[in-house]
Amino acid sequence: MAATKASTIYDVAKVAGVSHQTVSRLLRGHAGIREETRARVLDAIEQLDYRPNITARNLRNGNTGMIALAIPDLRQPYFAELAQSVIGAARAAGLTVFVETTDGNPERELSVLGGAQSQLVDGVLYIPKSIDADILTAQNIDFPIVLLGDRILNSQFDHVTLPNLEGAKAATQHLISRGRKQVAFIGAEPDTDFGAAALRLRGYRDALEAAGIAYRQELVIFDSEWERHSGASSMKSLLDSGVPFDSVFCCNDALAIGALRTLLSAGLRVPDDVAIVGFDDTEDARFSFPSLTSVSPGRDELARAAVGLLQRRIEEGGARGEREEIVSGYSLAIRESTAGAS
């Protein structure tokens, strides 16, 4: 069972009684091969169970048909689901995805962009977390890259992003339409005017304004982690503050799940006492109790757009076209957490 060395194009050629180049031409689908020769070669391929060595092919061609997906952490459901969507979209486009987790750690993020692995792929889909536009620009990146998500918004790079403002606005309006007047906001980030948090806050404010409700600073909770545990403590601090509220918009589902847990633990009823909406429409949202209303950004569409854009850039080669920015659509998945008198 000593791993019989895989057969090569030369082995096939020998068996078929032709030169290796003939085999190669057949494999690449080139014309100009006599029917009888073709049959012999195919036979040999079959017989030897030949499979092309992609490493060799990659070396020769200079491209690999792989793209990297640089993503912070698969443990977070949103990222895991997004990764799955990207993998699916890439497969449909004939590409393979190499998932690189960065832990949201600046060094690891940079190493994905510059490290050894980066030559193994034709391009990178990059979900930035701890790197900002300036650092990224300074990296003099010499391969196609598409940003996905919202940490970095105004850079020189192609970008696929979520309908942050619109989604947050729609979610907030939905709460208001259900008769809520004191809408809290969890997930603001200090000191940023761009990025998802700022845009979602903007959408929230727009919705309040449109409804003639005053914006109140004390209803806005800062939270830049956007994870379940932080959502839980953010909600705790909101409750502790004593400021009354009847609903809350959370910047993502993880925050919402955490916040929900804190609310229920505190003996509050959802949605009766407090209604909640999240953002991302992860599967968690469907199975919490009560189930969670959430802004659905259309992950598959997003992934398709990102993969498609990256693929175009790869095909363009050096000739970089105009920078592109794609914003996905959204819909609001309305569930139990915002039920009630409409």
Place this chain on the structure above:
Amino acid sequence: MAATKASTIYDVAKVAGVSHQTVSRLLRGHAGIREETRARVLDAIEQLDYRPNITARNLRNGNTGMIALAIPDLRQPYFAELAQSVIGAARAAGLTVFVETTDGNPERELSVLGGAQSQLVDGVLYIPKSIDADILTAQNIDFPIVLLGDRILNSQFDHVTLPNLEGAKAATQHLISRGRKQVAFIGAEPDTDFGAAALRLRGYRDALEAAGIAYRQELVIFDSEWERHSGASSMKSLLDSGVPFDSVFCCNDALAIGALRTLLSAGLRVPDDVAIVGFDDTEDARFSFPSLTSVSPGRDELARAAVGLLQRRIEEGGARGEREEIVSGYSLAIRESTAGAS
């Protein structure tokens, strides 16, 4: 910015005024290079920002330093968390992980084992889902492979597995120790004597027996999907059956989360009316309300063991040692879902 072609060892050699082989020797850490030459080469490397082309290296060496992780679906939190653990363990071992999702689809599972990508990696960590031992054996696999998880138990392959029986037994005993007498079981699989489901059922029965409680078929719900939605409907069918029960062991957390949701929707109180335990200790379990008691198999330990075993096999090359089977340890994370009179 037309992607200046990356520099090669020949470029470095030219700049340093030596032959390419000298550069290679230096990179590989071979001895026999004068200090002064070394400095010149290092200088050139620095100056050209040279980085070795791993594709070329792979072709020459025949190995890639990558392992594949064949996993059904990243959307399921357990798999996502496991993937993250494997990536971490591999990184610590100096390996890179190539995540391949199979969707639990037989064709895709086989294609991972035989397909083009498989030559790109030195070995495969394989979480089987829809393939059974016979099919797998028939594949005549000629590279190192380690099975992870429990769908296939008695095969010729190395295997890292969970403490299925012991964990399920401990969980059931925990329920019994909390005064529960009518313990239901969700997640049995028909027609299997091996595999996780069967072993966990065995553990459940052992615990009942040890406590002198009769095993009752009508409390055992079949469910081979082990996902949230199926857990929800399994619980629904249990409730519909009218058979009284005061607690339930679910074969994994996904089932438990789904079941929990159904229970709460039905107006039952958890744990007052029904206590629940899950298996896997995913992060979901900590943030549901009530939080979920779960058997924790020590994912990091499991991942380390699997990666370590695979790495040994890779280093051994053809000389395959004795088949190994590793069972991880476990602990019981006790949370709100089983609180109550102890």
Place this chain on the structure above:
DNA sequence: CTCCACGAGTTTATCGATAAAAAGAGCAAC
């Protein structure tokens, strides 16, 4: 003074594929 060992490099071959150039065979046209 010759021979051999040794350190420090250099040349050459190789991994498995693809691309470009070259070569033979067969046939029509002048």
Place this chain on the structure above:
DNA sequence: GTTGCTCTTTTTATCGATAAACTCGTGGAG
């Protein structure tokens, strides 16, 4: 009968790295 032109196949070069064989001074032993 030679030239020219397809059609098919073979030869040769190349991608970037590594391994093995080879070269060339130098110094020590005999």
